[in-house]
Amino acid sequence: MASVASGDSFGVILGLDNDSATNANAADFRFGFQAAQTPWIISQDLQSSFSGFNPENMTKLFRFHTLDAGEDEQKKVKVSIVDVKASTTDADPYGSFSVEVRDARDSDNAPVVIERYSSVTLNPNSPQYIARVIGDQFIEWDDTERRYRVYGNYANASSLIRVEMNEDVDAGATDARLLPFGSFGPVRYKSWSFLSGGAEPSDRWVNGAQGIANAYDAGVAFMDVDNATGQAFTGSLVYPSIPLRVSASDGDIPDPLDAYFGIDTTQASNNRFEDSYIDLVRVLPSALDSFTTTTSTEFSYVFTLDDLSSSSGGAAGEVAVYVSGSRAAGTSFTAVSGTYEQVLDLGYNRFTVPMNGGFDGLDITEKDPFNNTRMGSSDAASYTYYSARRAINTVVNPEEVEYNLMAMPGIYKESITDHMIEVCENRGDALAVIDLDTGYRAQTENTQTVQQNLGSVSTAISNLQNRRINSSYGCAYYPWVQIRDTISDSLLFVPPSIVALGTFSSAQRNSELWFAPAGFTRGGLTEGSAGVPVIQTRERLTSKNRDDLYEANVNPIATFPSEGIVIFGQKTLQVTPSALDRINVRRLMIFLKKEISRISATILFDQNVPATWNRFLSQVDPFLRSVQSRLGLTDYRVVLDESTTTPELIDRNIMYAKIFLKPARAIEFIALDFVITNTGAGFED
Secondary structure: OOOOOOOOOOHHHHHHHHEEOOEEEEOOOOOOEEEEEOEEEEOOOOOOOOOOHHHHHHHHEEEEEEEEOOOHHHHEEEEEEEEEEEOOOEEEOEEEEEEEEEEEOEEEOOOEEEEEEEEEEOOOOOOOOOHHHHOOOOEEEEOOOOEEEEOOOOOOOOOOEEEEOOHHHHHHOOOOOEEEEEEEEEEOOOOEEEEOHHHHHHHEEEEOOOOOOOOHHHHHHOOOOOOOOOOOOOEEEEEOOOEEEOOHHHHHHOOHHHOOEEEOOOOOOOOOEOOOOHHHOOOOOOOOOOOOOOEEEOOEEEHHHHHHOOOOOOOOOOOEEEEEOOOOOOOOHHHHOOOHHHHHHHHOOEEEEEEEOOEEOOOOOOOOOOOOOOOOOOOOOOOOHHHHHHHHHHHOOOOOOOEEEOOOOOOOOOHHHHHHHHHHHHHHHEEEEEEEOOEEHHHHHHOOHHHHHHHHHHHHHHHHHOOOOOOOOOOEEOOOOOHHHHHHHOEEEEHHOOOOOOOHHHHHHOOOOOOOOOOEEEEEEEOOOOOOEEEEEEEOHHHHHHHHHHHHOOEEEEEEEEEEEOOOOOOOEEEOOHHHHEEEHHHHHHHHHHHHHHHHOOOOOOOHHHHHHHHHHHHHHHHHHHHHHOOOOOEEEEOOOOOOOHHHHHHHOOOEEEEEEEOOOOOOOOOOOOOOOOOOOOHHH
């Protein structure tokens, strides 16, 4: 530090600490998932006088949210406002602009536009109103009613984003001339200054009295006095922010008018992506708001096209540069010309904003946040337990979500898997594929050594029997299997529900859903029935193991010398013997009930007379005959006449039909008699 010159910059790593007044922890990220957002897009300055101009005082117009919560989308996309145009007619004072959703890793030299919405406007009565074109709807979970509620006026047309409007803009209460001209930057910690030998800086987040205290004390030894020379040190600690484009010619862009001002996600010396961008858009700790400033935080920048000016301070035809404060200083294009339209007329009408603040809501110290060992057992005590149950609750209503299979691979918590079966049974149109606690513990559980956590057939059977499940709306498999991850070309063990789901899909695709998803023809995992390459099983089952598992209603995944790895069973978890204790029959019944329910819906509210009954029969009979011809049924009968729909039921507005079905059953055991006869015996006898 003896050679430090004025204006030099250095990086420093400061420890994360608690603030003594609020106990706010900069390392505490324990809060729920949230979607990423852009900062607020702000308007231009409509005042002819530029004295005292402050972009923070401009009208907030709108901002964008990702449709999916979490960190992933903010790493992938950014948003550009382009082709900003002022109105050219008194008949419609609203201007227009376009919105581009771009790849976050692209450059202005070669923009990669994922979605584009052209010539949108801030006129709420226009068909091109931005909220109408892109969509502004979002959903929130209602814990009381256990369902999602939909908010917003316009269905989302974008597959990535939605728009949030300023309420005044949405009501048409703002000046019609307003246009998107810039944006706030992401929120960051407040900067602070240091003077050797002085008191703690007064602008240091109110001396740490509010918000998250920075590591002032930890930094004193480093910043106070140079050990070699005793040189005093004076400086400021400024937290990093996303760089902004300075000149329209930066990045060797061929045409300066193609430059996007605002954020620049490329490296300073070339057009390659700057990896630190990913860190700069991350969420702030739970004690802070990633989208609103507090006494501890500030906007990392406030950008506006009003601060574009000539690169040489000369004529309007010069290449534009961004100089923060240039409008207030009277040197920007809009200040010199006296109108905001000047900068647009020059062709500098586009800028880019980031997505930031998205959060997965997961404990990053856990390799698998949803591991069973630390999941907990109540909504209040465990966010992972609450999340798993809520995921199931979101698909409770068959009128909102349609499916015929449910699985949560790797989760064998009894209360969770019981809830899965309960939901499927109450719906009556889905089968739950659950994983069992077999004693096997994956490395993500971090509870036992490899030698202790292999699991066993006896543990799987005893744990299942102790639960006393008796339902045809659930099924289970054993053991775990090893697959090859074709993306990373690595091997990993996965729960059996994963390959079971894949087998259901391939069996239905290659045959019919009422054919058993098991055996060498449809259950051959080595042959690719699971949809993923299966290498081996966690345990090689003996014939006795398979018999014991099947008797306990657990479907074995067996290994044979010639045939390879095969799903060798198709039982449901129903203990009571009936046709429904087999998966193929349960799936057949789910299919038939759904399809016949759809047929029934076509005659709902029609007259309850024989003509309507016959119309129902004319649709149901060919459907069942088709299923029979495809080997799903051996026989059937539909009765709908005066014997079922009696006058009493008619008076109660009920049509009552009886449907008798004989499901085709799968061969699971083969008995063969081999008889040796004498040479002269005749087979005709």
